[in-house]
Amino acid sequence: EAGVTQFPSHSVIEKGQTVTLRCDPISGHDNLYWYRRVMGKEIKFLLHFVKESKQDESGMPNNRFLAERTGGTYSTLKVQPAELEDSGVYFCASSQGTKGEQFFGPGTRLTVL
Amino acid sequence: RKEVEQDPGPFNVPEGATVAFNCTYSNSASQSFFWYRQDCRKEPKLLMSVYSSGNEDGRFTAQLNRASQYISLLIRDSKLSDSATYLCVVTGYSTLTFGKGTMLLVSP
Numbered sequence: 001e002a003g004v005t006q007f008p009s010h011s012v013i014e015k016g017q018t019v020t021l022r023c024d025p026i027s028g029h030d031n032l033y034w035y036r037r038v039m040g041k042e043i044k045f046l047l048h049f050v051k052e053s054k055q056d057e058s059g060m061p062n063n064r065f066l067a068e069r070t071g072g073t074y075s076t077l078k079v080q081p082a083e084l085e086d087s088g089v090y091f092c093a094s095s096q097g098t099k100g101e102q103f104f105g106p107g108t109r110l111t112v113l
Numbered sequence: 114r115k116e117v118e119q120d121p122g123p124f125n126v127p128e129g130a131t132v133a134f135n136c137t138y139s140n141s142a143s144q145s146f147f148w149y150r151q152d153c154r155k156e157p158k159l160l161m162s163v164y165s166s167g168n169e170d171g172r173f174t175a176q177l178n179r180a181s182q183y184i185s186l187l188i189r190d191s192k193l194s195d196s197a198t199y200l201c202v203v204t205g206y207s208t209l210t211f212g213k214g215t216m217l218l219v220s221p
Contacts, residue, residue, distance in 0.1 A: 031207070033208065035211075041213070042115075042117070042211045042213040043157065043200070043209075043211040044211070045208040045209065048207060048208055055207070056208060091156060091157070093209075099145070099207065102159075104156035104157050104158070106156050107156055
């Protein structure tokens with residue numbers, strides 16, 4: 001069975017540009033999470049979807065970040081406009097139940113120049 | 114104060130050594146506790162859950178002390194393949210709160 005997949009694996013953009021990250025969870029997993037690791041810091045929670053609904057978006061840093069999960073399958077995370085401090089590794093995870101083990105994708109390494 | 118604190122290391126140990134990692138967490142309402150392993154430039158993977166009664170999985174033993182808000186991981190008979198960053202993770206409802214991780218380097 002396929003694990004969590006993320007696209008792209010790497011993205012290098014200039015400050016002010018827009019980037020969209022995609023996450024495909026494990027099939028059948030209703031819960032989808034976005035996390036981010038900024039260099040030198042711990043992995044931090046961004047938001048949690050249950051199917052297509054945002055269950056918790058308390059970790060979203062500001063309104064330049066927009067996450068969607070239309071149809072309750074894959075999710076996108078758009079950063080617009082990107083700033084230097086948005087550089088980091090963006091991980092997506094999915095779980096079957098809310099308390100179930102979260103399986104992580106390989107991450108998208110975003111570099112904003 | 115950080116929500117989850119860990120010694121960043123690195124811990125340099127020879128093969129066969131026993132090594133212990135510790136972690137403290139600040140939120141007394143935390144419900145579940147885990148150790149994740151992260152290899153360089155890879156995603157975190159669940160190593161084991163941690164229970165108050167202590168639990169063992171092969172060479173790995175994890176322990177939780179709720180009163181002290183302290184979590185530990187013991188690795189016996191270290192292998193070269195154990196080299197990685199070990200992340201202490203706690204959760205309330207569903208979201209994971211990570212420590213920065215402790216790096217372990219096992220040398221021949």
